[in-house]
Amino acid sequence: MDAKDAAKIEAGFAKMSLGSARRHVFLCPGPECCAGEAGQASWEALKAACKAQGAATLRSKADCLRVCAGGPWLVVYPEGTWYGQASPERVERIVREHVVGGRPVAEWVVRTQPLAGAATPGPAGQ
């Protein structure tokens, strides 16, 4: 990796506030698990809710989370909490109560599955 790439990588990490993130949220906006328009509305709601509520989280739009029915799907790590039918209204509450507040919205949780493996240190021991 050259110095230019290294600088871009560090800038990317800084931009996403990697060092202060407490959670990572993935959302699949379809098109197999839900209509693409509905999924896109949920993605926009996720971005807006995270911004409005100052959520210390990373968020990623997943191309597919491999469930492919009952979406949009939203997953919160490190808890491994899977929410189906994550409509914009549900997304706002999930962000408020779970992503920010730390309490999963139990009635909408379809599965809780933390990752089985232990954390692996990076090359710099991070």
Ligand code: FES
């Ligand atoms: S398209 Fe959403 S889980 Fe596969």
